[in-house]
Amino acid sequence: MEPLHACNINSPRDLEGRSLTELEALCAEIRHFLIEKVSASGGHLGSNLGVVEISVALHKVFDFTSDKLVFDVSHQCYPHKILTGRADGFNNLRKTNGMSGFISRAESPYDILTAGHAGTSISFASGLAAGLKGSAADGDDPWSVALIGDAAFGSGVAFEGINQAADNDARLIVVLNDNEWSIAKSVGAMARYLSRIRSSQTLHKTYERLSSLAHKLPIVGSRMDEIGEVLRHVMVPGHIFEELGVNYIGPLDGHDLDVVVDALERAKKFEGVTLVHLLTEKGKGYAPASNDPERAHGVKPPSKVPAAKSQGPGQSQQSYTSAFSQSLCDLADKNQYVHAITAGMPSGTGLSEFAERFPERFHDTGITEQHAVSLAGGLATVGKRPVVAIYSTFLQRGYDQVFQEVALQNEDVVFCLDRAGLVGQDGPTHMGLYDIAYLRAFPGFTICAPRDATDLDRMLNLAVSSKGPWAIRWPRANAQSESLIPRDLREPLVASRAECLRQGVDGVVFGFGDVVNQAVAAAEQLQSEHGISLKVYDARFVKPLDEQTIVQAATEYNFIATVEEHSVLGGFGSAVAELLSNNSVQTKQRACRHSIHGVPDDFILHMTTREEQLQRCGLDANSLMESWRSQLQSSVTKV
Numbered sequence: 001m002e003p004l005h006a007c008n009i010n011s012p013r014d015l016e017g018r019s020l021t022e023l024e025a026l027c028a029e030i031r032h033f034l035i036e037k038v039s040a041s042g043g044h045l046g047s048n049l050g051v052v053e054i055s056v057a058l059h060k061v062f063d064f065t066s067d068k069l070v071f072d073v074s075h076q077c078y079p080h081k082i083l084t085g086r087a088d089g090f091n092n093l094r095k096t097n098g099m100s101g102f103i104s105r106a107e108s109p110y111d112i113l114t115a116g117h118a119g120t121s122i123s124f125a126s127g128l129a130a131g132l133k134g135s136a137a138d139g140d141d142p143w144s145v146a147l148i149g150d151a152a153f154g155s156g157v158a159f160e161g162i163n164q165a166a167d168n169d170a171r172l173i174v175v176l177n178d179n180e181w182s183i184a185k186s187v188g189a190m191a192r193y194l195s196r197i198r199s200s201q202t203l204h205k206t207y208e209r210l211s212s213l214a215h216k217l218p219i220v221g222s223r224m225d226e227i228g229e230v231l232r233h234v235m236v237p238g239h240i241f242e243e244l245g246v247n248y249i250g251p252l253d254g255h256d257l258d259v260v261v262d263a264l265e266r267a268k269k270f271e272g273v274t275l276v277h278l279l280t281e282k283g284k285g286y287a288p289a290s291n292d293p294e295r296a297h298g299v300k301p302p303s304k305v306p307a308a309k310s311q312g313p314g315q316s317q318q319s320y321t322s323a324f325s326q327s328l329c330d331l332a333d334k335n336q337y338v339h340a341i342t343a344g345m346p347s348g349t350g351l352s353e354f355a356e357r358f359p360e361r362f363h364d365t366g367i368t369e370q371h372a373v374s375l376a377g378g379l380a381t382v383g384k385r386p387v388v389a390i391y392s393t394f395l396q397r398g399y400d401q402v403f404q405e406v407a408l409q410n411e412d413v414v415f416c417l418d419r420a421g422l423v424g425q426d427g428p429t430h431m432g433l434y435d436i437a438y439l440r441a442f443p444g445f446t447i448c449a450p451r452d453a454t455d456l457d458r459m460l461n462l463a464v465s466s467k468g469p470w471a472i473r474w475p476r477a478n479a480q481s482e483s484l485i486p487r488d489l490r491e492p493l494v495a496s497r498a499e500c501l502r503q504g505v506d507g508v509v510f511g512f513g514d515v516v517n518q519a520v521a522a523a524e525q526l527q528s529e530h531g532i533s534l535k536v537y538d539a540r541f542v543k544p545l546d547e548q549t550i551v552q553a554a555t556e557y558n559f560i561a562t563v564e565e566h567s568v569l570g571g572f573g574s575a576v577a578e579l580l581s582n583n584s585v586q587t588k589q590r591a592c593r594h595s596i597h598g599v600p601d602d603f604i605l606h607m608t609t610r611e612e613q614l615q616r617c618g619l620d621a622n623s624l625m626e627s628w629r630s631q632l633q634s635s636v637t638k639v
Contacts, residue, residue: 006033007087012059015083023060024257027052028213030079031285032320037090042425043101046283047149048078050179054147054278055079057260058175061268062143068112069129072121072148072249073101076177084110094425096607102429116429117366117397119155121146122174126165129172131204141171143268145482150178151344154366160209162273166245169272169620173264176275177254179282192434195569220319250277255284318481320474323453325562327460328387332358336465339363339379341388342371349389349418369398376413377405385464386413392420392432392473399438413470414463420449421514421565422599422613426604432473433599437570439471440543446470447543449513452480455540458493466495474516475565476610484520506560510550512539512572515619517578519539519563522624532632542572551583554592559632565619568598595631597624
């Protein structure tokens with residue numbers, strides 16, 4: 001039998017008949033392959049290096065053509081992709097038309113759930129188990145397996161899933177990959193509890209030795225199971241899961257392949273739900289991870305993929321996230337009531353510096369967006385000014401709390417939505433394309449977006465000093481430093497007030513957010529190359545809209561365009577269309593034509609850069625210019 005190499009595995013069947021030594025050699029080969037490929041392409045590295053042995057063991061013990069494997073978040077799926085015959089895909093990992101960095105149903109029948117959010121695997125796997133119950137003629141129903149990390153395990157939905165599954169005696173195995181990290185260090189009471197279990201391995205071994213000895217005693221031996229239950233509850237802190245009706249195996253070394261295979265085989269002998277608790281090291285085998293597991297979570301390619309950037313004058317190398325971090329810290333220096341909240345992503349949302357400088361006003365709730373939002377509502381009720389920094393796509397997970405605990409109470413909470421828009425390599429699970437639609441419906445909300453770092457700072461200060469809930473959204477991009485108009489010459493920032501950036505006579509454009517810069521560039525190009533002159537506004541606010549300016553513009557011009565980095569359904573363009581419809585706007589000659597430019601009603605796949613996605617959606621300067629040229633070539637003029 002030829003040796004197995006990561007690059008020549010066609011399917012999990014290639015693992016059949018392999019000795020432990022051969023499989024351990026394969027694990028080393030996979031780890032080397034991942035370091036080489038991901039270091040070149042960029043992607044999640046630390047999390048994948050930590051689950052190599054677990055992945056090999058899972059595919060060794062189970063047949064996932066009938067059994068079902070569900071990944072939580074799925075940023076640890078690379079070994080699984082190798083084992084299911086996709087090693088060649090790593091040459092184009094996370095690139096345009098290349099392999100996704102997450103689990104994707106479109107890629108393989110082994111990918112059962114297109115995943116990217118945390119805490120959902122147990123519930124989904126429980127549903128699979130319920131649906132598969134009684135499906136086998138011989139009564140040996142397929143297994144459902146959920147692979148979840150310790151940080152995601154602290155999510156409320158994870159507890160909901162395991163609680164219901166245990167109650168229904170589901171044929172479910174939960175593999176807990178416990179490395180003490182998500183992106184940042186795991187936090188919360190569950191993290192501390194798992195740490196206690198982690199540190200209790202000596203007690204486990206002591207109990208096992210006592211149990212083995214006691215079974216040999218003539219009097220005690222016959223009652224050892226009963227006595228052992230008492231001893232184990234006293235000595236070993238892992239019994240809370242069994243109190244929930246869940247079989248518990250662990251904690252065990254997740255890098256000892258023999259131990260992991262044995263644990264999974266044992267789990268298959270239990271009835272009902274079994275939790276297999278495996279201890280792993282994030283970034284196992286990768287030297288930089290030993291010093292900084294957070295930085296090893298995701299790596300960037302060496303100068304091969306350009307950083308996401310905006311088009312227009314005054315280009316800065318500072319990201320919107322960094323600009324927000326600086327502004328929030330400056331604001332907190334002046335206002336002792338400002339608190340910052342994140343759901344397990346202090347560095348990703350730009351709150352690391354705030355956490356260091358104002359630790360008593362910083363709250364990392366772990367991967368618990370629902371709790372984070374409700375926490376903000378409570379803080380606001382007693383007079384604090386909470387700033388909730390969450391990626392747009394993840395705030396969706398706390399939507400009911402935004403409604404119930406914040407909007408309905410009219411609390412003074414500021415939501416800062418990073419990654420609001422297209423996100424390049426991360427793909428559809430991480431796109432922030434729906435926040436305007438899902439927040440605009442709530443009465444009392446103010447929703448705005450900056451076109452540069454200056455307006456981000458101004459909007460944050462205005463939001464914290466204002467009443468009611470606010471949302472400020474920005475993309476995964478570098479921010480303009482001083483685009484178009486210097487700070488000291490800008491119009492005052494007033495909620496619902498748009499700002500004119502360019503004069504024109506043939507039509508009017510309202511841009512919202514960073515893509516205002518593309519709109520201005522397109523208008524400049526249109527006039528330079530085709531002699532068509534467009535007036536351009538930065539709308540700045542989608543709620544409340546600058547109704548007077550928009551209605552007046554639609555009355556004066558036959559052509560109005562709206563530009564946004566958001567779904568065309570329910571976004572800024574929709575808000576403007578509603579306004580124009582309600583006002584029955586007519587020019588002197590004919591109805592004003594409204595052209596909406598945004599992200600089409602489709603799930604946008606990952607691409608190498610955000611700029612490619614902007615072009616795919618017709619939101620780059622050249623695409624906007626061509627669209628407006630074709631619509632205005634017939635010499636639309638001001639009435």
